[in-house]
Amino acid sequence: MDDEREPIKVGVLGARGRMGTEVCKAIDAADDMELVAMVDDGDWLFNVSDAGADVVVDFTTPDVVMDNLHWCIDQNINVVVGTSGFSESRLERVRSWLAHKPDLGVVVAPNFAIGAVLMMDFAARAARHFESVEIVEMHHPKKIDAPSGTAVRTAEMIAEARKGMPAMPDATKEEMAGARGTLVEGVPVHSIRATGLVAHQEVLLGTEGETLSIRHDSYDRKSFMPGVLLAVRKVLQRPGLTVGLGPLLD
Numbered sequence: 326m327d328d329e330r331e332p333i334k335v336g337v338l339g340a341r342g343r344m345g346t347e348v349c350k351a352i353d354a355a356d357d358m359e360l361v362a363m364v365d366d367g368d369w370l371f372n373v374s375d376a377g378a379d380v381v382v383d384f385t386t387p388d389v390v391m392d393n394l395h396w397c398i399d400q401n402i403n404v405v406v407g408t409s410g411f412s413e414s415r416l417e418r419v420r421s422w423l424a425h426k427p428d429l430g431v432v433v434a435p436n437f438a439i440g441a442v443l444m445m446d447f448a449a450r451a452a453r454h455f456e457s458v459e460i461v462e463m464h465h466p467k468k469i470d471a472p473s474g475t476a477v478r479t480a481e482m483i484a485e486a487r488k489g490m491p492a493m494p495d496a497t498k499e500e501m502a503g504a505r506g507t508l509v510e511g512v513p514v515h516s517i518r519a520t521g522l523v524a525h526q527e528v529l530l531g532t533e534g535e536t537l538s539i540r541h542d543s544y545d546r547k548s549f550m551p552g553v554l555l556a557v558r559k560v561l562q563r564p565g566l567t568v569g570l571g572p573l574l575d
């Protein structure tokens with residue numbers, strides 16, 4: 326019976342950060358989980374293994390996340406990663422570490438909000454039917470990276486969907502560098518940082534006589550929590566690397 330199952334022991338890395346704080350609250354409130362370790366910059370990583378964590382959740386920074394992930398895999402701890410900065414080469418390194426640990430699971434998701442996952446899917450689906458596609462990502466000004474992980478992943482998905490299609494029409498010559506954003510897999514991405522924003526993205530698609538805007542807004546970091554908790558539950562049943570929340574929703 327469900328009630329008799331041991332709670333999943335969870336450690337959080339980046340526990341005092343904006344996301345980490347919210348994740349600790351969500352785990353504390355979940356009946357089937359126990360928050361056993363909270364680790365932030367300067368704390369000892371072994372707090373996590375000493376506490377017997379089954380799963381580690383990482384919301385730290387792109388420059389430390391790979392070391393954290395390698396350490397967790399080495400310690401036989403499953404990992405749910407929300408930290409941004411996962412290029413294909415980073416994902417490949419994670420796969421190579423996991424090759425030696427056939428029972429271990431890692432979930433790396435650029436965005437845990439259900440609406441954002443759908444926005445990315447809808448945008449990729451629509452992209453084949455429009456001549457032009459551009460991404461505008463908008464975040465709080467304390468975000469340290471640009472473009473966002475979500476925007477990069479969306480651009481990759483759109484580029485994959487547009488394979489074989491003609492290049493997007495664009496006669497503009499940039500008079501000042503950056504005016505047309507940055508190209509990710511051939512898709513222009515524009516990054517806005519403004520006080521009052523949390524995490525937002527609009528994909529603008531255009532073709533003869535019409536445009537389509539697909540937009541998602543996270544107004545509160547609570548929007549990411551159902552996805553994080555789902556990943557904590559599912560990672561224990563999914564050995565290997567899972568990229569994105571999509572495969573966990575099926």
Ligand SMILES: NC(=O)C1=CN([C@@H]2O[C@H](COP(=O)(O)OP(=O)(O)OC[C@H]3O[C@@H](n4cnc5c(N)ncnc54)[C@H](OP(=O)(O)O)[C@@H]3O)[C@@H](O)[C@H]2O)C=CC1
Nearest residue numbers: 339341342343344365366384385389407408409435436437
């Ligand atoms: N996938 C998703 O759905 C989401 C992903 N994100 C991503 O999550 C990451 C964190 O975002 P956010 O919470 O806003 O950032 P914060 O800067 O608020 O939090 C990061 C935390 O990690 C700590 N930290 C730094 N180095 C280490 C380390 N080696 N070990 C443990 N903790 C460490 C920082 O400490 P200190 O400040 O003292 O250095 C800080 O407390 C970003 O990459 C962001 O893009 C954010 C929202 C949703």
Ligand SMILES: O=C(O)C1=N[C@H](C(=O)O)C[C@H](O)C1
Nearest residue numbers: 409435436468473474475524
């Ligand atoms: O830093 C943030 O806040 C966010 N980071 C992630 C990203 O880079 O895509 C996810 C979400 O956009 C919030």
